Amino acid sequence: MAVQAQSPNPMQQKSIAIPVPEGVKLPIFMDNHSTTAVDLRVVQAMLPFFTQHYGNAASRNHSFGWTAEAAVDNARAQVAALLGGDAKEIVWTSGATEANNLAIKGAASFLRKQGNHIITVETEHKSVLDTCKRLQREGFEVTYLTPAKDGLVSPEQVTAAMTDKTILVTIMLANNEIGVIQPIEAIGAAIKARNPKTLFHTDAVQGFGKIAFDVEKARVDLASVTAHKLYGPKGIGALWVRRKPRVRIDPLIDGGGHERGMRSGTLPVPLIAGFGKAAELARQEMDEEQYRLATLRDRLYRGLTTRLTETYVNGSLEHRLPGNLNISFAFVEGESLLMALKDVAVSSGSACTSASLEPSYVLRALGVGDELAHTSIRFGIGRFNTEAEIDYVVELVVASVERLRTLSPLWEMHQEGIDIASIQWTPH
Amino acid sequence: MAYSDKVIEHYENPRNVGTFKTEAEVDASEVGTGLVGAPACGDVMRLEIRVKDGLIADAKFKTFGCGSAIASSSLATEMIKGMTLDQAAQIKNTQIVEELNLPPVKIHCSVLAEDAIKAAIEDYKKKRAAGAAPGSPRESVSKPAAAGSSQESGR
Numbered sequence: 001m002a003v004q005a006q007s008p009n010p011m012q013q014k015s016i017a018i019p020v021p022e023g024v025k026l027p028i029f030m031d032n033h034s035t036t037a038v039d040l041r042v043v044q045a046m047l048p049f050f051t052q053h054y055g056n057a058a059s060r061n062h063s064f065g066w067t068a069e070a071a072v073d074n075a076r077a078q079v080a081a082l083l084g085g086d087a088k089e090i091v092w093t094s095g096a097t098e099a100n101n102l103a104i105k106g107a108a109s110f111l112r113k114q115g116n117h118i119i120t121v122e123t124e125h126k127s128v129l130d131t132c133k134r135l136q137r138e139g140f141e142v143t144y145l146t147p148a149k150d151g152l153v154s155p156e157q158v159t160a161a162m163t164d165k166t167i168l169v170t171i172m173l174a175n176n177e178i179g180v181i182q183p184i185e186a187i188g189a190a191i192k193a194r195n196p197k198t199l200f201h202t203d204a205v206q207g208f209g210k211i212a213f214d215v216e217k218a219r220v221d222l223a224s225v226t227a228h229k230l231y232g233p234k235g236i237g238a239l240w241v242r243r244k245p246r247v248r249i250d251p252l253i254d255g256g257g258h259e260r261g262m263r264s265g266t267l268p269v270p271l272i273a274g275f276g277k278a279a280e281l282a283r284q285e286m287d288e289e290q291y292r293l294a295t296l297r298d299r300l301y302r303g304l305t306t307r308l309t310e311t312y313v314n315g316s317l318e319h320r321l322p323g324n325l326n327i328s329f330a331f332v333e334g335e336s337l338l339m340a341l342k343d344v345a346v347s348s349g350s351a352c353t354s355a356s357l358e359p360s361y362v363l364r365a366l367g368v369g370d371e372l373a374h375t376s377i378r379f380g381i382g383r384f385n386t387e388a389e390i391d392y393v394v395e396l397v398v399a400s401v402e403r404l405r406t407l408s409p410l411w412e413m414h415q416e417g418i419d420i421a422s423i424q425w426t427p428h
Numbered sequence: 429m430a431y432s433d434k435v436i437e438h439y440e441n442p443r444n445v446g447t448f449k450t451e452a453e454v455d456a457s458e459v460g461t462g463l464v465g466a467p468a469c470g471d472v473m474r475l476e477i478r479v480k481d482g483l484i485a486d487a488k489f490k491t492f493g494c495g496s497a498i499a500s501s502s503l504a505t506e507m508i509k510g511m512t513l514d515q516a517a518q519i520k521n522t523q524i525v526e527e528l529n530l531p532p533v534k535i536h537c538s539v540l541a542e543d544a545i546k547a548a549i550e551d552y553k554k555k556r557a558a559g560a561a562p563g564s565p566r567e568s569v570s571k572p573a574a575a576g577s578s579q580e581s582g583r
Contacts, residue, residue: 339431351470359470409492410492411492
């Protein structure tokens with residue numbers, strides 16, 4: 001099957017401009033797993049606490065303090081309600097990275113005499129994995145479970161790895177790269193049946209406020225959340241810490257004993273007020289928004305897969321966040337596609353897009369080969385994306401992939417029927 | 429850090445994309461092909477040179493790789509046209525880095541382009557030495573190595 005003779009210099013054309021539909025403003029943000037725009041209603045909720053009610057929430061003796069404290073308590077209740085927990089169980093942190101550090105290091109430190117074994121999964125966020133690595137250097141044993149090809153971990157896998165020395169299991173609710181949702185309730189039940197003294201922590205960052213999650217149903221003892229994935233401000237998160245039965249962890253930060261001794265430091269009241277408002281909005285709008293995002297995501301998926309061949313979805317399509325699509329376009333490297341999608345913000349699992357020049361470790365853990373990892377693109381659809389934007393993105397991605405395939409020697413070989421895997425490559 | 433204008437320019441207006449295989453008037457004996465990199469690394473460049481009277485009369489490329497890799501190989505085809513084989517073999521990746529303003533993390537793309545030029549030159553020389561006379565039957569230059577073709581890039 002020879003390559004068809006090409007019409008005179010098609011490659012010399014300028015890249016084709018896709019018309020921008022009515023109502024669509026460039027650049028388009030479709031990277032909502034990395035962060036989200038702050039909802040204007042959240043901004044409104046924050047503003048009074050900068051120049052009007054600017055007291056320190058820990059000031060017990062004047063109205064500035066009392067007002068600030070009331071706002072903080074209100075936000076506690078709002079965040080806790082979205083988790084199915086109690087306001088008193090919320091510990092404010094600077095974000096989910098700190099919450100994960102606090103949960104894992106705090107539990108390990110407090111329970112050191114009970115055991116030294118921790119279980120987690122290869123696909124966790126770096127704030128969990130790097131924390132576990134540090135604990136390994138300090139003498140803890142860590143088991144990193146490998147998920148199945150669809151990204152899921154089973155309760156049986158978890159309990160099979162548990163020993164009498166297992167003090168903590170930490171498994172994220174939903175994955176930030178592939179959007180896959182773990183069977184947290186089944187896992188929680190299995191852990192507690194095997195050993196009720198083993199703590200169960202979940203990094204709930206990507207699922208919180210997006211899918212149904214209840215700390216009682218999930219049998220978790222600790223849960224990390226953050227505001228900036230939920231149309232709230234950056235710089236504020238929380239660790240939910242069970243009180244019944246009481247879970248105790250050592251703090252990371254000392255100095256004044258705020259947050260029941262678990263996290264000292266003056267509370268950022270405006271950020272907390274914003275987080276509370278974002279949680280309240282999510283709780284009210286979640287059902288409708290889930291449906292809307294899934295519809296947009298499915299429209300994107302259909303648009304791309306009906307117009308292009310050799311596309312591969314990474315991770316389970318069934319157990320997945322409604323706004324996530326992680327898809328590989330074979331024979332087109334991810335970073336070149338990101339450059340071609342110049343007015344659309346998305347991300348890629350390609351090595352060329354990471355500072356370390358390593359391809360996505362999440363895709364690797366799923367058994368996705370490096371070639372497909374380098375060609376993967378992550379779309380994160382959110383509250384402010386529209387159908388018109390999805391349609392524009394489909395056109396742009398299709399045109400860009402087709403164009404880059406004309407530049408790709410691998411695509412040419414594939415069309416000629418050559419088995420690329422059989423070639424002796426000589427990497428430099 | 430935003431993409432460099434020059435890198436974007438090579439994506440929007442790439443020069444010399446394609447292959448000589450589809451050009452009927454080009455004889456296989458005039459062409460040297462360098463294929464470097466690996467799909468598993470996210471970087472594969474194929475550079476073809478057409479040599480007439482000791483000069484690189486034309487060059488074509490195709491690249492699977494990031495914007496900087498595409499730009500590096502596109503620029504390479506521009507640089508070598510009109511050069512002798514010896515001149516082209518002297519090209520250093522640093523010239524590509526400078527012309528495209530490549531940041532440190534992308535320097536390896538320029539190294540691969542330099543490798544591709546050298547591989548194409550070596551492939552051409554090997555074919556001449558093996559005595560592929562002008563007018564001999566066309567060979568497809570992209571058969572897998574197992575079939576014993578001149579696919580490996582030299583180092």
